[in-house]
Amino acid sequence: MVRKKSVAHFVAVSDLSKSPNEQQGILLTVEGRGGDTAKNRDRALELVNQMWEEGEIAAEQFPDGITHDNIFFVPPPEEQGKNQDDEDLPPIVQGAREIIQLTKLQVEVQDAAEEVAPYAPIIEAVLERTRPLTPDEKELAKDKKYGKTIERMGVAVATQEDYINQCSGHGQLILNAIAWQLQENTSGQTTTTE
Structure with a gap:
C-alpha cells in the first residue's frame, strides 16, 4: 500500500x-x-510569500503585508470540535x-463507483426484473465482495449527502477568492502597445 x-x-x-463574511483568502x-505546528505555519507563510513574490498573488491583495496573523489552520475533519467550534472560525x-x-x-464516492461498476448489469437486472x-x-x-462493494458505495454516497446537507455554504468564499485572484492576475499582467 x-x-x-x-x-x-x-x-x-x-x-x-x-x-469575516467579506474576507478572501x-x-x-x-x-x-x-497539523497546526509552528513549523507548518512557517511553511504556509513561506509558501504564500513565495506566491506573492512570483506574482501569483496580486500585491494589493494583502494590504498590510503577510504575517503569521494572516495564516489560519484548517483542522482535518477528525479534529473538528477538539480545538475550535465551526462558529469560532x-x-x-x-x-x-x-x-x-x-x-x-x-x-x-468515485472509488466506490469504480469498484461497483462491474456489478452494474446485475443491479440493473435485479431492479428492472x-x-x-x-x-x-x-x-x-x-462473491462475498459483491455485497460489501455495493454497501460501500451506498455508505459513501450517504455520507457525502449528509455532509453536503450540513455544510455552511462558505465554500463559495474560496471559489470567490480564486476567481478574484485569477481576475487580478490577468488584469495585472496586461500590457499596452503604443
Whole structure:
C-alpha cells in the first residue's frame, strides 16, 4: 500500500480588517506532520510569500503585508470540535474545511463507483426484473465482495449527502477568492502597445 504524505491545510486571509463574511483568502497545503505546528505555519507563510513574490498573488491583495496573523489552520475533519467550534472560525476557514472534506468524500464516492461498476448489469437486472441473471452474473453475485462493494458505495454516497446537507455554504468564499485572484492576475499582467 502506498503511504500518503502528511499534509496540513491553512488559509491565508488577505485582509484582516474586513468583516469575516467579506474576507478572501488562499487555501494552502503544506507537507508536514502534526497539523497546526509552528513549523507548518512557517511553511504556509513561506509558501504564500513565495506566491506573492512570483506574482501569483496580486500585491494589493494583502494590504498590510503577510504575517503569521494572516495564516489560519484548517483542522482535518477528525479534529473538528477538539480545538475550535465551526462558529469560532472565520467563514472562509469554515469554507476551506468543508471543501477539503467534500473533496475527500467525492474521491471515496468515485472509488466506490469504480469498484461497483462491474456489478452494474446485475443491479440493473435485479431492479428492472426484465431478465434473469446470466451464469457469469450469478457467480459474481455470489462473491462475498459483491455485497460489501455495493454497501460501500451506498455508505459513501450517504455520507457525502449528509455532509453536503450540513455544510455552511462558505465554500463559495474560496471559489470567490480564486476567481478574484485569477481576475487580478490577468488584469495585472496586461500590457499596452503604443
